[in-house]
Structures are given as structure tokens and as C-alpha cells.
Amino acid sequence: MAGKSKKRFRILMSVFLSVVLLLGVAGNVALAYFSDVVTMYFNEIDVESAEAVEARAHSEEVASQIADEGIVLLKNNEDMLPLAETTQLNVFGWSFTNPVYGGTGSGKVNADTAVNPKQGLENAGFEINEQLYNDYVATGLERPIIDMDGQDWSIPEPLASEFYTEERMQQAVEFSDTAVIFIARSGGEGADLPRVMDGPDTFDPDGGSFSATGNRYGFEDDLDPDKHYLQLSNREQDMVDIVTDHFDNVVLVVNSSNTFELSWVDDYSEIKSILSVAGAGQNGFNSLGDILAGEVNPSGRTVDIYTRDLLDPPAMVNFGDFNYMIENADGSYSHAVDERDVLLKYVEYTEGIYVGYRFYETAAAEGIINYDDEVQFPFGYGLSFTTFEQEVVSGSLNWDDENISFDVSVTNTGSVAGKEVVQAYFSAPYTGNIERSAVDLAAFDKTDIIEPGESETITVSFAVEDMAAFDHNRIYSDTGSYVLEEGDYTIYLNRNSNEVIEEVETRTLSEVVFDNGRSTDDQVPVNQFDELEAGEGSIATYLSRENGFENLDELVNHEEFTVMTDNGEEIVRGKLVDEDFVDLVNRSRYEIPEDTQTEAPTTGVDNELSLDEFTGVDFHDESWNDLLDQLSVNDMVDLVTLGGYRTIEVESVGKPVTHDYDGPSGITAYTSRSDTSGTAFPAGVMLAQTWNIELATQMGESVGAEGQAYNVTGWYAPGINIHRSAFSGRNFEYYSEDPLVSGKMAANKIEGFENQGGFVYMKHFALNDQEENRTLGVMTWANEQTVRDLYLKPFEIAVKEGGASGVMSGFNSIGTVWAGASSNLLQEVLRNEWGFRGHVNTDFFLGDFYPYMVAELGFRNGNDLLLTGAAPVGVPEVNTSSNDTLWAMRDASHNILYTVANSGAIDDPLSSDMPTWVKITIAVDIALLAAIMSGFYFTFRKPKIKVDPASN
Known part of the structure; x- marks a missing residue:
């Protein structure tokens, strides 16, 4: 029996030890596979270093200044603000206990240590009604999740009949x-804001990451089919009614980066003041307290027009979910899909150039609207605690063939020191050949603090060619060109987009066709996007100013279709296409052209060159070829495919690794712990609302200094898509509806950051102006004037003036072509026309999840790097037998190496020492292996047989 027991023990122990050994091996394989993501997670940021402490302290000062100047005073009847004689405040609205600091998704920044609104007001000397505050906290309500894994659009607010x-x-x-009403709205990456609040059944708990998984509403009484997310909810409406019944002095604080519908305020004389507070970042709510107390004089201005009905702008008829449909033989309808089962989605920019103030100012000029009935607050609008007088300095106008400039004297005519924004607009002639809005922002600037009775002179300047528009219809040239049409051009000094202070000058200009390019162009701009207007899937009608926008009612180019799903019938919006169109999409997305190169590039030679020798070497210098020859095929493959939150080390050319982090409001990263984040700056909207490009520069410098302290070189920022609609989920991280404001803010932020040795990835290039269906490669259609004059212009300014050295391409498609594989966009416009020198990264690349993002087509058409994540999930197989693909990867490698060579990473390379977690893992492996071997030894050793001498 003893023998059998010992044998059984040995079997069980050997099984146990074998399982432990197999688990250890499997664990090591997994750690090796995910080594980069583990390394990033455990990457230590020395927040206590002198460099980090200094950088963070300066960042907090700049963030505070941005909030000081970025909060907008929209209304101040009876000069209610500042609250000079009031120190005790009742603050109503649950959101006061849980505000919105920014947005969600890749732009989210850790705000665990942020100043909350209560602290901000108390820091300014106010006493908050603690009992009321604590009663809100005691409700147990929570801020809903609005993130890429799903969205809950509930608007937290207690039931009025029970709470108030x-x-x-x-x-x-x-x-x-005195009462303050605090209302907040959030937004984020992955979904746009609901335009109807009646859809509890549209939430899909099984929806995938990085996509709009649906809407879920928490309170049945708020499910109102007549309301949208940017209106007062029913519960909030009840709260406002009760508060205004009890208080005659009410301040409304709207904590939202998306414009909020405020026409209802006109019904409440008790609401005397309105403050717009976009995502406040780490310490922005201190500024709210200081403004209420009068310690800071607000100087922010709107960067989006506030219409009385946010669903009214012409862009709204083609914003959202639209489907290409196929009619079946039996007369039923089904969704059109490509060859890899991706639904074919589209969005059409039928409004053309008439976005935001451009439409409303033009419609008013044409006499088809009463402006005050449609618009509550113009673009560029904001109030102050003092008054300013602006006037053009007599004789200062200089208008020649190339430039326009004039001086503006700004005098503080009130009793409080403050800053003022100077805004210059121009009006171009409308001939009917090229669409032109009634006014366009031409230039802007901001004064320093002006004491009462004092003045400051601001010089306003811009180029004459900046007033040109793109003639995509080829009326003035055979190829398409920027054109100044013949006619009267008027320059205005305005207080905002609607209020003229002074007509500076009107001149009749002769026709100028820039068929040799503008002064800033490296290559003559010609039509590059004709395919956006050709074919079955494109737009039939664009909004035209002709005859007072007579085609305004023709913009709806979709129908409603009934399709059968597993859950029954579903009504979808879209248009019919045939198989020929589906074939066109498939060719555009998946067809790899045959090779044109007969020989492969030279690889793997040893020319004894190192990347640090190429700092400052011209991009086109032939010596780069000798360095590129040193790359092996595997070097190129790894360099271009392993681009998530870093660029990898390449030993053959002496390239160091770089850490590239999110996001637009400061340094953060998905895969890092929360304590590895940098300062949380206010949202991009708030920065833009300062109208102070010097603050944009300072923010860029501050983030760059933090980057140096934290060993971060690349920055996934800034986000500079256009606010095409108030409902875009990602408006918080973008700047404005206006391309000039967006471009100037981006250019200065980029210049500040890159002057600290970093490089940016400005995003999302381009026409990625809604979240809905973006990860389905939504096909974006627009005419070339719209594309160039609005949506590409901020990127153009960022390259030409900011020197941007990195770009992130979009998930969306430009027509039928994925943005990351559009040679017209990435090669012709970005590189050849604008002179961009740097590299282009994709948005998140997940292989089979987004099959339309074909890496090989990306490489061949100007996309250099795949954002595949820190772990090698989704990394595609690269066809290294294709000569054209090899040459494309060589070009991509050149672009990446050029960027890194001219960054701070080349002077101060990151340590390539073995990470601490790897050393610990090795030590654990050794100890575990020793224990397993010892276990086997003691399990199977034979006992020594003792011999009894007496037996002899």
C-alpha cells in the first residue's frame, strides 16, 4: 500500500509541477507579446524631479490664465456681476457637485486632483450653502459614462417634486x-450628442469599443421627443422654474464645451447673468470664482454662433447616420456592404461653405431671416465688466497688392481694468460664380490689460490673397484655382460677426487668378478632389447664395427605408445605390495596384551612419539615401507598423525610441496609470475662446516642458477639426466653427510645443467632423471649395505658420477613399502644396476591426505609421515581396526618421536599459524554475538504503 501511495504522490506532484511550468512559460510568452504595453504601464514619471515640479507649476499658471480669459460672459443685465456685495451663494443643479472638466476618450486627462466648482468659489471668498450642497450629494446620482465603450446620455438632476x-x-x-444655477453637458470620442431624447431602446450594451454604441436615458420623465441633449431637460426645467420663483437675482453657469440652447433664458427676467464655462481642466473653476467675485474681468468671446434653435443650421439636415442601401429583387431593402462586410455609411456637406456665422450673417444680408429672431449670441461675442471704445487710427491703413494693415486704438472707457478683443472682417463680392459669405473673419488680436482711461494700439494685418476663394468649378481656370473675383471688397472693424464698429475701407479690385499659386504655396493648388463630386454616391445639391438661398429646401438628399432586422423592422435614412457603386467602393478600399518598380530598394548595408548626424540636414539631401540603405526590411516593417504611442528604436541607424502620448488637453496615455498624466489644461474650446494666440503658444511651451520632464516627445494633438455642428461629440477638443481661429490657435500651440523639442500629430486629417460612423470609414462628400476654404484651412495654417511635423489621419473616408490612403490629401495637398515635412500616423489601427484601413494602401499613398497600440494587437502582415510596398515603406521610414532627427529625442535619447519589470520577471522566473526543479528532484529522488553491519 505504501508503494502505491508514493507512486500516486509522484504522479500528482509531477502533474502539478508540469502545470506550474506550463503556466510560467505561457505567462512569459504573454509578457513578451505584450511587453511594450506592460512597459508603458509601469513607465515611471518622476513627478518629484525639479524639472517636473517647475514644468507643472508653470503649466498650472498658464492653465489658470486660459480659464481667466476663456470664460465667456454672455449676459449681465443690471450689472449683476461681479457679486461685489454678496458673499453667500445658493448653487442649484446637481452638476455643481460633479462638473465637466473636459471630455472623454483619447483627449481625456486625469482630473482626480482638479479644483471643483465649490472649491473654486470658496477660494474666491464665497460661502456656499452647505446644506443644499450636501443634499445634492446625498441623492447618490453619478455622472453618466459617455465614452468609447458606450454612452449613457442621462442628465443627472433630482426630481423637482421630491427634492425642491x-x-x-x-x-x-x-x-x-442670490442663486446660481449650474448646468453641465459632456461629450466625448465615439458618439455625437443626441438630437432627440426619446430613445431608451436604442442603447446597445453589446456595442463595440471605439464606436457609438447607442443612447440610454436614466429618467423616464426626461424622455422627451421634442427635446435634444443641448436643451434643458424636463427636470432641469422644473428646477429653473422653482429657483426663479424664489430668487430675483440668478446667475446661470453653463458648463459645456458644446454650445447650449439658451433661448429659454429670455422668459426669465430673474436670470440676469450667463457665464459659459467650457471644460475647465485642472484649475479652471478657480477662474469662475474669481470672475463672480470681480477679481478677474472676463474677456472671452464665443467661437461658435449661438442660434436660438441648434437644429436650425443647414448642416443639421445632413449630420448623423446615413446609409447606402440596395434594393433587393423582391422590392425590399438592405444595407449596402463592402467585400469585408463593412456597412457603407456616408455624410454629405450639402451646406457647402455656409457653416455657423457664415450662413446666418449671409442669410441676414440677403434678407431671408430676421437675425435677432434666429441668433441669440453672434460669433465673436462676449461681455466685460468694463466698456471699450475701438477706432481705426486715422491714416494708418496700408492696402497694397499684397498686404492690408491698419492700427486700432482701444480705449478703456469704463471703471475696471480689462482686456479687449479686436476683430477684423472682410466682405467679398458675390458674383454667382464662387460661393462667398457676407463676412469672413480676416484677423484678430487681443490687448494686454488696459487700465480705465488708458489706451492700447493694436496693428491688424493680413494678406490680400487671404481673401481669395477656391474656384473648383473651373470658371476662371482650367484646373481649379484660388481666385479674387473682380468687385468691391470691404474691410470692417467689428465687435463680433454681426456688430460693425467701423467700415475701414471699400475698394474695387480687379480679377486675380492665382494660377501660379499663392505666395505660401510650394506647388500650384489645383482640383484634387473631383471624385467627391462624381459618381452615384455623391451630393446632388449644394447650398447656394443665389437668389437668396432659394435652394435651401433642396439639401435633404436622403430618404427613409424600412429594413428587416433580428428585432423586427427598422427605419433608416439613406439613398439607393447599385452594385456598380459598391464595386467602386471595393476597388477604392481594397484593390492594391500592380507594382511599377522593377527593383527593390537597397537594404541592410553598413554605411556607418547614425541618425544623430542628420539633424538639420535638408529633407531632400541625397545623403539620406545612404542612411536609409542601412535599414533592413524588418527594420522598415517594424518602424512603420509598431507606431502606437511611440516610434520604436532602430539600432541599424541609431534611432532612439520616442514616447508619443495623448491628448489635446495635456499629456496622457491610455495604457498608463493615472499618475503618469500631465497637467489637465482647459478644453480646446476654452483656449479658443480666449482669442489670445499668445496663450496658445504658452500652452504649447508648457506641455512641451512637461514632455521633456516626462520623457515624452510626440504629442497626439492638437485636434483642429471644424465645429460643423453643435452636436459633435468631440467639439470639446476642437477649437471653433471658424477655420482662421482654429488654425491660428493650432499653429501657435504647435510652434510652442515643437520649440521644446517635441513633435505633434495634429488631427484628424481631414473632414472627420462627426463621430457617428467614423470607424466604419464614413464616406464624406463635399465640393472642393468647401474642403479647402473651411475644413483644410486650419491644417494648412498649422503647417505653414506653425511648422507642424506630424499629422494623424482620420478614420473617415474622403469620398470612397480612406483618408489614410488618399494620395491627393496626404501627398498632393499636405506635402507638395503646403510643404509639410514630417510623418503621418493613422488613427487607432486595429486590423480586422477596421478592415477598410488597408495598411499597404496607406503606405503607398503617404501614411507613414500605424497607431497599432502599445501591444502588437492588430499589426498587419506586410507584403514584403512587393517592390512598390518596399519603396513606400522606405519613404515612410525617411519621413519618420526626419521628424525624430529634428526633435529633442536625438539629443537626449531615452534609456534603452532593461525595464525594472523585466528584471523582476527574470528574477521570478529563476526562482520559479529553481523551485520546480527542486520539486522534481525531491519528488523522484531515490532514498538512500542504509546497510546494517550486523547483517554481514
Whole structure:
């Protein structure tokens, strides 16, 4: 029996030890596979270093200044603000206990240590009604999740009939005669904001990451088919009614980066003041307190027009979910899909150039709207606690064939020191040949602090060619060109887009066709996107100013179709296409052209060159070829495919690794712990609302200094897509509806950051102006004037003036072609016309999840790097037998190496020492292996047989 027991023990122990050994091997294989993501997670940021402490302290100062100047005073009847004689405040609205600091998704920044609104007001000397505040906290409500894994669009607010009892309101009245109503809205990556609040059944809990998984609403009484997310909810409406019944002095604070519909305020005389506070970042709510107290004089201006009905702008009829449909033989309809089962989605920019203020100012000029009935707050609007007088300095106008400049004297005519924004607009002639809005922002600047009675002179300047528009219809040239049409051009000094201070000058200009390019162009701009207007899937009608926008009612180019799903019938919006169109999409997305190169590039030679020798070497210098020859095929493949949150080390050319982090409001990264994040700056909207490009520069410098302290070189920022609609989920990280404001903010932020040795990835290039269907490669259609004059212009300014050295391409498609594989966009426009020198990264690349993002087509058409994540999930197989692909990867490698060679990473390379976690893993492996071997030894050793001498 003893023998059998010992044998059984040995079997069980050997099985146990074998399983432990196999688990150890499997664990090591997994750690090796995910080594980069583990390394990034455990990457230590020395937040206590002198460099980090200094950088963070400066960042916090700049963030505070951005909030000081970026909060917009929209209304101040009876000069209610500042609250000079009031120190006790009742603050109503649950969101006061849980505000919005920014947005969600890749732009999210850790705000765990942020100053909350209560702290901000208390820091400014106010006493908050603690009982009311604590009662809100006691409701147990939570901020809903609005993120890439799903969205809950519930608007937290307690039920009025239960919460706002007469007893509670009486306590508030006795505490103070002043009330603040605090309303907040969030947005984020992955989904646009709901345009109807009646869809509890549209939430899909099984929806995938990085996509709009649906809408879920938490309160049945708020499910109102007549309301949208940017209106007061029913519960909020009840709260406003009760508060205004009890208080005659009410301040409304709107904590939202998306414009909020505020026409309802006109019905409440008790609401005397309105403050717009976009995502406040780490310490921006201190600024709210300081403004209420009068310690800071607000100087922010709107960067989007506030219409009384946010669903009214012409862009809204073609914003959202639109499907290409196929009619079946039996007369039923089904979704059109490509050869890899991706639904064919589209969006059409039928409004053309008439986005935001461009439409409303033009419609008013044409006499088809009453401006005040349609618009509550113009673009560029904002109030101050003081008054300013602006006037053009007599005799200062200089208008020649190339430039326009004039001086503006700004005088503080009030009693409080403050800053003022100077805005210059121009009006171009409308001939009917090229669409032109009634006014366009031409230039802007901001004064320093001006004391009462003092003045400052601001010089406004811009190029004459900046007033040109693109003639995509080839009326003035055979190829398409920028054109100044013959006619009257008027320059205005305005207070905002609608309020003229002074007509500076009107001149009749002769026709100028820039068929040799503008002064800033490296290559003559010609039509590059004709395919956006050709074919079955494109737009039939664009909005035209002709005859007072007579075709305004023709912009709806979609129908409603009934399709059968597993859950029954579903109504979808879209248009019919045939198989020929589907074939066109498939060819555009998946067809790899045959090779044109007969020989492969030279690889793997040893020319004894190192990348640090190429700092400052011209991009086109032939010596780069000798360095590129040193790359092996595997070097190129790894360099271009392993581009998630870093560029990899390449020993053959002495290229160091770089860490590339998100996001637009500061340094962060998905895969890092929360304590590895940098300063949380206010949202991009708030920065833009400062109208202060010097602050944009300072923010870029501050993030760059933090990057140096944290060993971060690349920055996935800035986001500079256009606010085509108030409902875009990602408006918080973009700047404005206006391309000039967007471009100037981006250019200065980029210049500041790259002057610290970093490089940016400005994003998302291009026409990625809605979140819905973006990861389905939504086909974006627009005419070339619209594309160039609005949506590409901020990127153009960022390259030409900011020197941007990195770009992130979009998930979306330009027509039928994925943005990351559009040679017209990435090669002809970006590189050849604008002179961009640097590299282009994709948005998140997940292989089979987004099959239309074909890496080989990307490489061949100007996309250099794949954002495949820190772990090698989704890394594609590269066809290294194709000579054209090898040459494309060589070009891509050149672009990446050029960027890194001219960054701070080349002077201060990151350590390539073995990470601590690897050393620990090796030590654990050795100990575990020793234990397993010892276990086997003691399990199977034979006992020594003792011999009894007596037996002899």
C-alpha cells in the first residue's frame, strides 16, 4: 500500500509541477507579446524631479490664465456681476457637485486632483450653502459614462417634486438672496450628442469599443421627443422654474464645451447673468470664482454662433447616420456592404461653405431671416465688466497688392481694468460664380490689460490673397484655382460677426487668378478632389447664395427605408445605390495596384551612419539615401507598423525610441496609470475662446516642458477639426466653427510645443467632423471649395505658420477613399502644396476591426505609421515581396526618421536599459524554475538504503 501511495504522490506532484511550468512559460510568452504595453504601464514619471515640479507649476499658471480669459460672459443685465456685495451663494443643479472638466476618450486627462466648482468659489471668498450642497450629494446620482465603450446620455438632476421642497427652498432663501444655477453637458470620442431624447431602446450594451454604441436615458420623465441633449431637460426645467420663483437675482453657469440652447433664458427676467464655462481642466473653476467675485474681468468671446434653435443650421439636415442601401429583387431593402462586410455609411456637406456665422450673417444680408429672431449670441461675442471704445487710427491703413494693415486704438472707457478683443472682417463680392459669405473673419488680436482711461494700439494685418476663394468649378481656370473675383471688397472693424464698429475701407479690385499659386504655396493648388463630386454616391445639391438661398429646401438628399432586422423592422435614412457603386467602393478600399518598380530598394548595408548626424540636414539631401540603405526590411516593417504611442528604436541607424502620448488637453496615455498624466489644461474650446494666440503658444511651451520632464516627445494633438455642428461629440477638443481661429490657435500651440523639442500629430486629417460612423470609414462628400476654404484651412495654417511635423489621419473616408490612403490629401495637398515635412500616423489601427484601413494602401499613398497600440494587437502582415510596398515603406521610414532627427529625442535619447519589470520577471522566473526543479528532484529522488553491519 505504501508503494502505491508514493507512486500516486509522484504522479500528482509531477502533474502539478508540469502545470506550474506550463503556466510560467505561457505567462512569459504573454509578457513578451505584450511587453511594450506592460512597459508603458509601469513607465515611471518622476513627478518629484525639479524639472517636473517647475514644468507643472508653470503649466498650472498658464492653465489658470486660459480659464481667466476663456470664460465667456454672455449676459449681465443690471450689472449683476461681479457679486461685489454678496458673499453667500445658493448653487442649484446637481452638476455643481460633479462638473465637466473636459471630455472623454483619447483627449481625456486625469482630473482626480482638479479644483471643483465649490472649491473654486470658496477660494474666491464665497460661502456656499452647505446644506443644499450636501443634499445634492446625498441623492447618490453619478455622472453618466459617455465614452468609447458606450454612452449613457442621462442628465443627472433630482426630481423637482421630491427634492425642491418648500422647506429646502425656504432654507436657501434665508441663507442668501442670490442663486446660481449650474448646468453641465459632456461629450466625448465615439458618439455625437443626441438630437432627440426619446430613445431608451436604442442603447446597445453589446456595442463595440471605439464606436457609438447607442443612447440610454436614466429618467423616464426626461424622455422627451421634442427635446435634444443641448436643451434643458424636463427636470432641469422644473428646477429653473422653482429657483426663479424664489430668487430675483440668478446667475446661470453653463458648463459645456458644446454650445447650449439658451433661448429659454429670455422668459426669465430673474436670470440676469450667463457665464459659459467650457471644460475647465485642472484649475479652471478657480477662474469662475474669481470672475463672480470681480477679481478677474472676463474677456472671452464665443467661437461658435449661438442660434436660438441648434437644429436650425443647414448642416443639421445632413449630420448623423446615413446609409447606402440596395434594393433587393423582391422590392425590399438592405444595407449596402463592402467585400469585408463593412456597412457603407456616408455624410454629405450639402451646406457647402455656409457653416455657423457664415450662413446666418449671409442669410441676414440677403434678407431671408430676421437675425435677432434666429441668433441669440453672434460669433465673436462676449461681455466685460468694463466698456471699450475701438477706432481705426486715422491714416494708418496700408492696402497694397499684397498686404492690408491698419492700427486700432482701444480705449478703456469704463471703471475696471480689462482686456479687449479686436476683430477684423472682410466682405467679398458675390458674383454667382464662387460661393462667398457676407463676412469672413480676416484677423484678430487681443490687448494686454488696459487700465480705465488708458489706451492700447493694436496693428491688424493680413494678406490680400487671404481673401481669395477656391474656384473648383473651373470658371476662371482650367484646373481649379484660388481666385479674387473682380468687385468691391470691404474691410470692417467689428465687435463680433454681426456688430460693425467701423467700415475701414471699400475698394474695387480687379480679377486675380492665382494660377501660379499663392505666395505660401510650394506647388500650384489645383482640383484634387473631383471624385467627391462624381459618381452615384455623391451630393446632388449644394447650398447656394443665389437668389437668396432659394435652394435651401433642396439639401435633404436622403430618404427613409424600412429594413428587416433580428428585432423586427427598422427605419433608416439613406439613398439607393447599385452594385456598380459598391464595386467602386471595393476597388477604392481594397484593390492594391500592380507594382511599377522593377527593383527593390537597397537594404541592410553598413554605411556607418547614425541618425544623430542628420539633424538639420535638408529633407531632400541625397545623403539620406545612404542612411536609409542601412535599414533592413524588418527594420522598415517594424518602424512603420509598431507606431502606437511611440516610434520604436532602430539600432541599424541609431534611432532612439520616442514616447508619443495623448491628448489635446495635456499629456496622457491610455495604457498608463493615472499618475503618469500631465497637467489637465482647459478644453480646446476654452483656449479658443480666449482669442489670445499668445496663450496658445504658452500652452504649447508648457506641455512641451512637461514632455521633456516626462520623457515624452510626440504629442497626439492638437485636434483642429471644424465645429460643423453643435452636436459633435468631440467639439470639446476642437477649437471653433471658424477655420482662421482654429488654425491660428493650432499653429501657435504647435510652434510652442515643437520649440521644446517635441513633435505633434495634429488631427484628424481631414473632414472627420462627426463621430457617428467614423470607424466604419464614413464616406464624406463635399465640393472642393468647401474642403479647402473651411475644413483644410486650419491644417494648412498649422503647417505653414506653425511648422507642424506630424499629422494623424482620420478614420473617415474622403469620398470612397480612406483618408489614410488618399494620395491627393496626404501627398498632393499636405506635402507638395503646403510643404509639410514630417510623418503621418493613422488613427487607432486595429486590423480586422477596421478592415477598410488597408495598411499597404496607406503606405503607398503617404501614411507613414500605424497607431497599432502599445501591444502588437492588430499589426498587419506586410507584403514584403512587393517592390512598390518596399519603396513606400522606405519613404515612410525617411519621413519618420526626419521628424525624430529634428526633435529633442536625438539629443537626449531615452534609456534603452532593461525595464525594472523585466528584471523582476527574470528574477521570478529563476526562482520559479529553481523551485520546480527542486520539486522534481525531491519528488523522484531515490532514498538512500542504509546497510546494517550486523547483517554481514
